[in-house]
Every structure is written in C-alpha cells, then in structure tokens.
Amino acid sequence: MKVERFETDYAGKKVIVEYGRLAHQADASVTVQMGETMVLATATMSDSARPGMDFFPLMVDYEERYSAVGKIKGPRFLKREGRPSNEAVLTGRMIDRGIRPLFPDGLRNEVQVIIMPLSVDGENKPDIVGMIAATIALEISSIPFDGPITGCRIGMVNGEYIINPTAEELEFSELNLMVMGDSKRITMVDCDARELDDDSMLEAFRIAMKSMDPMIKFVKKIKKKVGKEKIPHDQLKWRASFTEEDVKIMEMIKKSAKKQLDKYLFSTPKGSKGERKRIIHELEDRLIEEMKDKLKTKDRSAEEAEMYLRDLMQKFFFDFIEDQVTEAILERDQRVDGRKLDEIRPLSAEVGIIPRTHGSGLFSRGETQVLSFCTLGAPGDDLLVETMENDGKKKYFHHYNFLPFSVGEVKPIRGAGRREIGHGALAEKALLPVLPSQGEFPYTIRVVSEVMGSNGSSSMASTCGSTLALMDAGVPIRRPVAGMAMGLASDGKRWKVLTDLQDMEDGKGGMDFKFTSTSEGITAIQMDSKTAGLTMDIIKATFPQMRKAINEVLEVITKTIPEPRKELSIHAPRIISLTIDPEKIGDVIGPGGKMIRGMCEDFDVQIDVEDDGTVMITSEDMTNAHLAEKKIRSIVRTLEVGDIFEDAEVVKIMPFGAFVKLTEKIDGLLHVSELEWGHVDKVTDKVSVGDKIRVKVIAIDRGKVEVSMKALMPRPEGYQDRPRKPQRRSGPPKNRQSSSRRGPPNRGPPRSRRD
Template identity: 35%
Template sequence: MKYDVTVDLINREEKYSFGEVAKQANGAAWLRSGKTVILATVVIDETEIVKDDFLPLTVQYIEKSYAAGKIPGGFFKRETKPSDFETLTSRIVDRSLRPLFPKGFGYPTQVTILVLSADKESDLQVLALNAASAALFVSDISIDKSVCALRVVKVDGELVLNPTLSQLNSSTLDLYLSGTKDDLLMIEMRTIGSNEFDNSLVVDPFMDPTLGMPIVEMHVSNAISEDELIGIFEQAQEALSQNNIKYEELFAPYKRECLSLEYKAHNINEEMVDFVRTTHMPEIKSAMNQMAKSERSTALRTLRKNILKTNASWDEVELKDAVEKVKRGQVRTQILDENIRADGRTLREVRPISISTNVLPSAHSSCLFTRGETQALVVLTIGGAKDAQMYESLTDSGTQNEHFMVHYNFPGFSVGEASPITGVKRRELGHGNLAKRALEPILDLDSQTIRLVSEVLESNGSSSMATVCGGYMALRAADIETSDIVAGIAMGMVSDGDRYAILSDIMGLEDHDGDLDFKVTGSKNGITAMQMDIKLGGISLDVLKEVLYQAKEGRAHIIDIMLEAETNIELNDGVLPNSDFFHINPSFIGDIIGQAGKTIREIIEKFEVAIDIDKKDGKVKVTGKSKSGVEGARAHIEGIINTPKVAKIEYKVGDKYKGIVKKIVDFGAFIELPDGTDGLLHISKVSDQRVEKISDVLSEGEEIGVEILEFKGNKISLGRA
C-alpha cells in the first residue's frame, strides 16, 4: 500500500492513503497507525433529498474478527450484530461529524468504518473518527473542515495525550474529546478507580473450585475537580487545533471536485410569523407552559387548526414552521431578557424532586426518582461472580467479565408516543453507558455482580441524569457500600452571540430550543463522568468553566435531597441477599474445600449459599438468599476450623482398626478410618457367609472392626476383622 500522507502527532504517527481503494465511494481513506489499519468510506444518495429539518446521516463502525487473528465465537462463524463497543463508537463518530455538514444538506449519507487490522495498543475510537473525518474531507461533498479526536489520560499523576491502551488501563482519567481547529464539539469523560487485584477463590454452586480462579476488581473513587479539568481542556483544545491544521493542509491536495448539490430550502413565511407573533402570543406562552411534550404538541396543533379555520388558504406545513419559530424565539428571548424560563424557574433552579425507595417488594432494591416531569424507576439485582456479563473486545487476548451493568430503557409512553417497544437503540445504550461510568468509580464490587435497570416512565429533560441519581439510591437501598454519593444534572445554554444564559436542570423544551446539552455527574467534591454536545459549533473555556461550577451547585442541591431520602430507606430484608465476612487461618482452606471440592459443595448445597475465599489472607465471604442459611454456613465452616486435626496414620497391609460405616452402596460399604481416611469394604468381604444385601448386615454409623487388605493407588481395600 502506497501512503500519500504521514501525520506526526503527539505519541502517534498516522499514515493515510487516498484513491487506491473503494474508488466508487464519494470519499475513502485508508489509515494505518502502528499495526492497526482502518478503512473509512463516505457514500451519499444523490437521487433523493429528505425534506424534514434533519440530517439523514448513518455511521457504522465495524470490527472484523480477522483483524486480530480471531474467528467469531458462537454458533455463527461470521460477524453478526454489533457489540456495545461498536455501537458506542458509531455514536461518538456520528455526534462529531454532524456539525460539519452544510445547513440544508438532506441527502442520505452513509459513513462506514471497517477495522481491518488491529494491534493491542491502538485506540480504535480515536482512529475511527480520524479516518472517517479524512474520508469526508477528501470526498466530493462540500466540507472544508477537519474534525479529529484526542484522548487524554492521567498516569501516575501525569497527563498523557494519545495514550496506548496499556496507559489507559493504568489511568485514573479517561477523557475523549473531538473538535475542529476552532471549536470544541464533544466531550466524553469518566474517572477510573485505582484498580487492585487479588488472588481470590470464588466458589458458587455452579463453579468447580478446582478450576481457574477469577479476579476480583476493586475500585476507588477518583473524582476530578472543576479547576483541574479546565486546565486539561486548555491543553487538549490546543492539541486538537494543531492536529486539525495539519490534517487540512496535508489532505487538501487530495480533495475531490465538489458535487453540485441542491440544499434544502428552509424558508420561513414571515407573513405567518408576524401574524402568529402579533395575534397569538398568549396561546404560544400557554403552550410553552405545557411541560409534557405530548401536551405541548397538542396545544400547538390546536393553535394551528384554529388559525387555519380563518386562513384556509395557508399551507399547514408553512404554518407549523412559523409557529415553531415564534415559540423558539419566545423561549430564548424570555430567558435572555428576563432570566425566566418557560416553566417559571430561575436559571439556576432545579425542578422539584421526590424519591421513593424499595417500591418493588420482590426486587433486591429499587428507587422511583422523580424530578419535575422526568421519572426513572431504577431496579437493582445482586448476583455472584457467575452472573457477570462475558464479552471480548477485538484487542483482548481472551474473554472479560463485566461485573457492573447499567441498562437503560426508554419506552415510547414516557414521552406520550404510541410506539412499540423494540430492541435497544443507540441512544439507550449510550445513556446506560454514561450512568455506568458515573457510578462505577464509587463501587467496590468485591466479587459481586450488580445489574441496574432504569425504566424511564416519564421524560421531559435528561432521564439519563435521573438514572444516575436513582441508580445511586438503588445501591444504597440494597445496603451496598459506596465511597461517595454521586448525582447527575443536565446543563444547557442559550446564546444570541452577544449574550448567553446558563441553565441548570434543563427540560426537553430547553434541550430542543437551546444551544448546549451538557450532562455532568459527580459528588460535591468532583466530577466522575460527563458528556457534552455543542449545538453552536463551539464553546469558550471561560463559559465552560462557568457551566461546570453552576453544575456543581446544582449537584450539591440534589445530593442534599438524596442524603435526606437515604435516612428513610427500609431494606427488603426478606428478598435482599445476605452476606457475611470473616477471616480464617489460610492453613484451613484445604479442609474447607475438601478433596476435589467435595466439602465446600456440600456446604453450598446444604445452606444454599455462595462462598468466596481469599487464599492469601483467609478472607471468607458467604452470600445467600436467607440470613439463616448464611449463619448456618458460617457456623459449619467455623466448626471445621475448630475441630482438632487428627494426625494422618501410615497404614500397612494387615493392620486392624475400628472404623465407622460412613456410606452403604450396592457393592459394599465405605468405612471411615480413625484419621478420617475412607476405605472400601466390598460386599464379598463383609462376612464369611454370602451376603445378598449389605444393609441386612451393616447400618450407617455403626462401628466395626476392619483389616487393611491392599492398596490400589490412593484407595484402601478393607476386610472384616
């Protein structure tokens, strides 16, 4: 492969080839970085134009198993549905590319990103966006801006730009940004606990204790302060700017001649706008005050019908656009001129919050979190190590286990839509992932598996942040320890170029008609995760800092309400799994496990528990569905420990001993010898007379005399003495 362009970046080199492959696409870029090779293509459908005010862009990021020398697992030996990582990466690229397209661009556009070769140190999410942007820049679409991605991590207290995956895995910060040479467009951030690993033996009813030992992951909260984050943004934005300047200069010679495309004309009928603004402002303001999306839509639809009754010649689509423009203008003007929002709140005011915990009596725990007209029912389930979600990334050497899951569901009825519930969409996966990143740093899973499911029952502004708040409360309602209390808030902004207003806890109307959607999660002391999308095309760091501090103020308000609700939690004692922790001398672990795991399996089956044993320091965790079962298992283990050990006897053929009939079987009886060793007394050796049924001669628990006849490997053959 001949490479046309080499781009030297901080800690990474990228080589691009244009015009050699995928020549029938509108644009294509072949990118190599290290041993990773990615092909990105852009294709538009020039035969149709979508008339709605919407950019019909589809991004698909696809990892090929052969890229890492693997064959797909499972029944079907070819790539099937996308993994969560592929879906989330597609979403990140989509959000970064959309601002580049010209206004009025309505042609269906497909961006395809194929990972053809991958090494274990490559950041595929960063390379995916860079490759897609390169393909778009050199295409025949009229786009003259480059966008690129940058990841920033913090290793041993030092910032690293464009890290390797090894550095990311040892980092306390994961910050992914995208932007042009002028503007910061998107931010994804999470803090990472300082992962610790121990040699834990995890035993449950479905695991053979003689098999390999799973690793237990430990997390410690690493929230980051607003001031430190702003400093990092400054460095990152400068790096993004310099990178994009390089891309645009180097890619410009390979830009195709642009197509002559007609863009959607979105002309507003100003006569209708003036009429609505002059004669129907009270109805517009009333519709604005309808907080639910369905109620607001109904009010505006009714207004349009009433206007058409007296203006029958008017086009309803044009009237809809006119009404929407008046409504949007009123929302923004009222905020900028009066500092009053559509629902009457001040700019910093958070909507009323109510919290009810353990509303589902048969679930391990639950929380119904309501903030204004947004409501999330978050339900928690506790499992053992075997309940973890198995997954395998392209660059992983083997399968991994996910012990903390957050699943977010957004049914149509939550916004008054008559739509069926189907599979998980990208938005649902993305919001669940954001909530997971927000809460994971405060958890010490300690060999547990935790699943949080957020059922959004009503939505009018940031149900993902309601999921974070409800998720924390569900954790506490299950008596799960956390290192801090975490809440989330969605921030917005309205700007007319000269003035701006920052909004706390935005509702759906302000998200739709505003210029910023910025979700921030964390404690009172710092941030654990964030997600930002800019609709203006960029945001200054001074404004960003103001947004972060106003978000901190809002989080503190929400956290105070959550702390009060925490004092009223009543656990679902009859349902919630019980756990007990204690320590034993590690020298007794072999006695507890028994030969081939026999003893510990008997404890598990008898008391219906799961048992985790740390081989290094003797820490034992017993978990079960009932308190009595957990207590019984602990007592049994302590009984084994407190029973004096009997010295092993060196048995010889001809020795005679007293033994206890331990178990009777069809072919004989197992006899327990004085040191606990078992021997077999065959039915033919029980008596001088022929015995048809051994239970006619012996009974379990009976003491009899036996003689050592022979050794067969580790087995002892006995005769009657």
C-alpha cells in the same frame, strides 16, 4: 489510483494517513495508522432523499473485525461478526455526536460514515484513530462539512496529563476524556473520571483543545493535496423548498405570532410539556383561522387554504417557536416555565417503594421521572463481555429502558436500541468510581432504570435513581452520585448557559452537556451540541453553574437516604466467602464437576470458585449455605495431630475398632482401646454405624490416621495404660525367609517336556 501517503507527529506518536489504496467507490476513504493500529474510514452520500424525511439521515457505523486482533471469536456454530457489541455502538455514537452538527442545517441526502479497524495492536486504541480517520474522510470528500476537526484523548496518571495515552496507561488513569473539535471549539465530549475536581477537568479541556491544533493543520494539508470540491448547494436535497408566496406568507404568520406569543406562551409560567404543546397547537389553529380567509381566492377554497397553511406551518412553525424561546432567554433571561437560568425544576426522591426488590429508588425532576431497581446476584451471575479488543466479565451493569408511554406516545416495542445502550452506559460509568471492590462486596450488581416520564435528561435522572436503588439495597457505595444536564441558548453571537434544560430549550444553538459527580468530583461527562462547537469560554462558564445544581440534587438524595442501608433486603441472597489452597480447587470441583454440582443440588446453593482459591457460596437459605461451607471445609481440610472433630460419623465396624469419616476423603481408625478409659469387650457396645461422635486425631503415619474418644475424656485417677494387642492377620503367617527372596521360589531344575 495513485496512493498518497501523509505522515505527522501527534503528541509524540507517528500518524500515517493513506489515500487511494482502498474503497475507491466511496466518495472518500482513508486509512489512518498509529503504531500498528490501522483504521479504515469511508464517507458516502446518496444522490437523492427518501420521501417524507423530516430529519438529517446520518448513519455512523463502527464495524468491529475480529481479524484485526488475530482472533476467531463468536458462538461455536457462527464464527463471524454479527450484531455490534455495546462498545462498537458507543464508539459509533461518539463519532456521530462529534460530526453531526457540522453538516448544513436542513440537508436531507443520506450520509453514511463507516469506521472499520483493520489492525489493533493492543497499545493504541482504535476509537481515537477511528475519530481521526472519519473526520479526514469527510473533510476530503465532496460532502458538505464544516471542518476540519479531529479527535483527542486525555488521560491523567499520578497527576500528570497524558495526550492519547496507551491502553496500559488508561488502566491506571484517573481520567479518560475524549473530545472532538479543534483549537477553538469542541463538538463532542465523552468522559469518565475517578471523582476529578472541576479545575483539573477544565485544565484537561484546555490541553485537549491545544493539542488538536497541529493535527488540524495536518488535515488541511491533506485536503489541499487530495480533497474533492464540495457539492454545490443547488445539487443537494433540502428539508423544504419554499416559493416566493410561501416566504411571504411565512413572514406574515411570524409577525402575527410574535404579537401573540407574549400573551399565550410567556405571560405566565407554563410548567408542563403538555401545557406548552396545547398552547402552541391553539396558537397554530388561531393563526390558520386568521390567515385562511386572506388566502381564499377564486381558485382556492377556504378548506384548501387551510390545508395549505397547515402543511406550510408543519415545515417551519415549531422551529420558529424554538427560535423565539431562545430569543426570550437571550434578551430577557425568560424561560417558558418561569425558572431562572440557574434554577432546577422541582426535585423529589423516594426509596424502598417496590416490595420484594432488593433495592428501589424513584427520582423525579419536573416531568422527568425514573424508577430504578437494584438486584444482587451471585458472583457467577456476572455479565460476560466479548468485543473485538477484550473479553471479560462485568460485576456491575446498568440497563436503561425507555418505553413509549414515558412521552405519551404509541409505538411498537422492539427492545433496546442505540439510544438505550448509550444512556444506560452513561449512567453505568457514572457510578463505577464509587462502587465497593469485589473483596468488600462480592455480589454481582444489576441496576435497571425504567423511564416513567421524560422531559429533559432521563439519563441523568437514571444516575440519581441508580444511586438511590443501590443505597436502598445496602450496597456500600462510597458517596452518592448525582447527574445534571446543562443547556445553552445561543444565536451565533450571544449565548447563555441554562441549568436543567427541557423540551423547547433544546433547539438550534443549544447543547446537552451532561455531568455526573459526587461531592468530591466528576465521575462522567457527555456532551453533544446543536452549534458549530463550544468555545472554552462556554465550557468554563458551565462548570460553576453545574456544580451548584449537582449540590442541590445531592442534598435531596442524602435527605432521602443519608447512607447505604446496613442490612441487605430479606429477599436478597447471602454470600459466605472462604479461601482454600489453590492446589485443592480440583478436589472441590471433582471429576467433571461432579462434586461441586452435587453440592449445588443437595444444598440449593450457587458455588463460585476463583483461581486464587476464593470460594463464594450464595444462597437465600443461610442454613444450607453453612452446610455447603462445612462440606467444602471438610473436603480441603489438612489433618494434624491434635485436631478435634465434633461430629465424625461412624462408617464401618471391625472387631478391633471402628472407622469414622473425618473429611470427604479421609477416614480415621478408632481402635477399641481408644473408645474409653477401661476395657471394652465389643466395639458395638459403645458405637454403631451412623453414630456421630467426638474424636481427636492422635496419630498420622504414612497417610493412616488414628483417632481417639477417650483422649477427650478426663483420665481416671490411678489409671494405668494397658498395652494394645497387635492386630491379627487373616490367613497363614508369611514365611519371612521366602518373602525376602527376590523372584519366584526355587523349585529345582526345570523339567523337560519328555518328563
């Protein structure tokens, strides 16, 4: 196959697209290169659909490869890529949300898009390159797709917007906004920000949409040159095929149902999800009972007619109800629970409701209820993160759990899936801008959100629950963070924005536009849509309605707990922090870690030592923590003349004095003449081995330290110092003359063997 190469400039960066070099058996494949970051994307579709498939089976996989960064990673006995990292899952989910709404409604062929970084230069992020590659692969494939779209990232450094910033620029950026779409619509948003104001965020959206236009023209050029013809409608697999009789009966059911919806669904507010489900099932039963006699024939019994109707209604009735809910909103501003379009369901918040936890918060919005727990740990309890691009540690992390009972279902529990990882990450980054620095609050922080009930945006409830739990735990966050999900009712021409969407309002033509914010500005955004994309008018209309809702939630949070608690829980560990000379870190750790392990075992503490000399001692028993601190200070202490030791231990008695332990490595000589003012016959008359005494350093000479007890006592009036007697040496005195010679003593001429 001939290799086709295309080049363009994207916001000042050269983009190279190659088609025809790799993965020829995929429906379509391209490599996209920006700088030295190169990503392969493939798009493939199955010929058939799996039996019983009631949703569009799209799979988007972001496959990290360590070879792309020139490293060998992984456990010692398994040096290959295994389970996707959280970052890989999140990148795959981003691209999935951006392309999913652009496939035909009702398609049941399996579609798989695989994005694989081949080279990563550390400057150009592979996620944005992967977005571009995935959308080009779909656009030139035979798979039906309502493109073209592309991807774009917007950053902000010192108030200046940057299109597709480098990895280094992102480290200093106040904004990390990623979108997919074109100059007129946006299909996906994923954003984190440092409390950015609404106007600045809207401007970032405008810049993103404008900057994608040249790239869209470039993609059209590629499609014109190498694009395949799309597969015809009749050769694809669809959700359901209806006969003429089916269509006729469906219209009869819809006509009858519309007359009864006003009575059963819209007559009075239906506040709960269960109540609405019950009414719909009752209406369904009523319609079947009404229709089955009309369908009864010689060849079809009443029972067979009922089975036929139930099977038919399963294929279309719920979608029809969602369409009617949308129509009621567009025509009459009427929601099934009776709320106004900008009204939030009843809110409540509680803190400190679970004993022994370090912090807990319960947040409820309507039937959505989340219980969050905050646990404080030692600095060494941080989370080690290993990805294709980065290795590092996380001092704050959030885990989200969604068990089946939260929606009244019975399902096997198999651990965290892609959805749980995504929701947990969203609530995690929502709180990052308000967390204290490591210097202010050295604890490792873990927050777990347990969804107790779900009917609309449990991830935003998790953000609110996390805020409550952190404040209850005494974590000094700068400001509370609240979250809100905004919805949309639309039919292709008309649209209206909804505050706090729930079950029936999240149908075709809807959106799930999630915002987290403090009173000062936005911290995170995530959006997916069931439309062909959001226009700038829709985005602009969403912001003031969102801000009103966020402020209402913040008011509930601050009424519950106005500020973080001043004291930590009695069950939380305490940390003592000190700084030592980095040159003495080895003394604290000891050979093979013997010293630090011994202290951890002896005092039942956890000790963490940073490269800059910061030492943190964590313990639930402050007495033990202070003992460990005392020992560490003793290990690293540098002695000076005049230093006073309050409890130096006598470790050895000699005729001329005693040796006392000053630090872990240094003993001092306490001469008999320094025991007190006046004559002392025996050292043991005053001190014994094991005594703790108060001494002062009086001399340091070539590493030898002398201390005194009497220097800390009042000098008697008229006292005269006596000269200290020189220490006697054991053995005969040395011959000064012979000791000054070099080499062996002269013993005369050497003797011969014969002598």
